[in-house]
Amino acid sequence: xxxxxRKFTAAVAFTLAVGAAQAATPTxxxxxxxxxxxxxxxASLVPNGGTLGAGSYSFxxxxxxxxxxxxxxxxxxxxxSFNFDQTSxxxxxxxxxxxxxxxxxxxxxxxxxxxxxxxxxxxxxxxxQQVRVTVSRDAAGSFSGYVNGVLQIAFNDSGNLADFSTINxxxxxxxxxNQVGGEASGGSVDYIAIYDRALxxxxxxxLAAPVPEPESYILMLAGLLALAGVAKRRARG
Numbered sequence: 001x002x003x004x005x006r007k008f009t010a011a012v013a014f015t016l017a018v019g020a021a022q023a024a025t026p027t028x029x030x031x032x033x034x035x036x037x038x039x040x041x042x043a044s045l046v047p048n049g050g051t052l053g054a055g056s057y058s059f060x061x062x063x064x065x066x067x068x069x070x071x072x073x074x075x076x077x078x079x080x081s082f083n084f085d086q087t088s089x090x091x092x093x094x095x096x097x098x099x100x101x102x103x104x105x106x107x108x109x110x111x112x113x114x115x116x117x118x119x120x121x122x123x124x125x126x127x128x129q130q131v132r133v134t135v136s137r138d139a140a141g142s143f144s145g146y147v148n149g150v151l152q153i154a155f156n157d158s159g160n161l162a163d164f165s166t167i168n169x170x171x172x173x174x175x176x177x178n179q180v181g182g183e184a185s186g187g188s189v190d191y192i193a194i195y196d197r198a199l200x201x202x203x204x205x206x207l208a209a210p211v212p213e214p215e216s217y218i219l220m221l222a223g224l225l226a227l228a229g230v231a232k233r234r235a236r237g
Contacts, residue, residue, distance in 0.1 A: 024203045026193040028070045032057045043069045048175055062184040064174030070194050071171055074163045077136040077195035083187045087125045090183040095172035096162055102179045103161045112145050112152040120152030132208050137162050138198035149208025
């Protein structure tokens, strides 16, 4: 196999891999465009206060959203984009136990945190800064948390801390638990997507990557075809 053929094969394989990663389709999608409905007809989000706008939902401290009957108990991916007004101290992002436990997903200052298991590196959050947080749990109990497509935390959830084990697999977004309270900030959220499987790291990175314009795909295809032509002529020569 010539060098050109190998390059062409690698380019095609990369393109197909990127396409496969971008093809991940959510099971439930909440676009928050003036309503709390699931775009795929599932259960709706339930607000606790806050204000729904044309393209996002704004919440005050310890306000937020609840969701029933949309998440698998222990195998899932949750992907959502939001900002916090204030990021100092603990700020609740996702509650897994219907307010009955202080464990769960937070921002801690500028870091992603799963209390009281693991804290990621700093620089992931800032006041008023929009971030994309993606969390997943697979059948083996491996839990992963990403910010803007970059892995921040990971652990083996042998204690089922990230298992939606309460009635209706209820999830709470941004509202703190009933055990301590006060560890919450106001902010806004643009969308929430739920997957019924644990996405791979490559799939999560693809979710956070900018979607190329159609012209970019055309140029990429033209380049690949040109490379294939060169490889074919070299092989004949």
